[in-house]
Amino acid sequence: MALENGGDDFITKPFHPEIVIAKIRSQLRRAYGEYAVQVEERVLELEGLQLYPERLKLTVKDKAVPLSKREADLIESLIERYPRVAGREDLLEKLWDDQMYVDENTLNVNITRVRKKFEAVGMKGAVETVRGVGYRLNISRIKGEGQ
Structure with missing residues (x-):
């Protein structure tokens, strides 16, 4: 249901704080790290x-x-x-x-x-x-x- 409503990820309860931190790091890596889309500026x-x-x-x-x-x-x-x-x-x-x-x-x-x-x-x-x-x-x- 969460993914169908526009979510990229979800965690079911109960959850461990380590899982939340791992998922946050994963999202940051995709957005800003080695897997991020590098857009070169046009001049x-x-x-x-x-x-x-x-x-x-x-x-x-x-x-x-x-x-x-x-x-x-x-x-x-x-x-x-x-x-x-x-x-x-x-x-x-x-x-x-x-x-x-x-x-x-x-x-x-x-x-x-x-x-x-x-x-x-x-x-x-x-x-x-x-x-x-x-x-x-x-x-x-x-x-x-x-x-």
């Missing part, structure tokens, strides 16, 4: 730019800025498509599951927020608009040229 790097999608952080040289989940997803899409253009429709599809209910202006607002994040780390103009198509990263801004 997307591009010419001095580092995006940490799980930490929701953007770093350029020695400057860092926190991101929202949506901003991190948007920057990740731009990095993955670099040096090509990330199409508006592709971005809408990736960031919002059902683009039918998303206003076109929603993407514009999120692009504006991402641009402000890049400006906060000293990269004004890092996201270029390709008229009628979408957006792309301007790598010269990342390298520090033309600032």
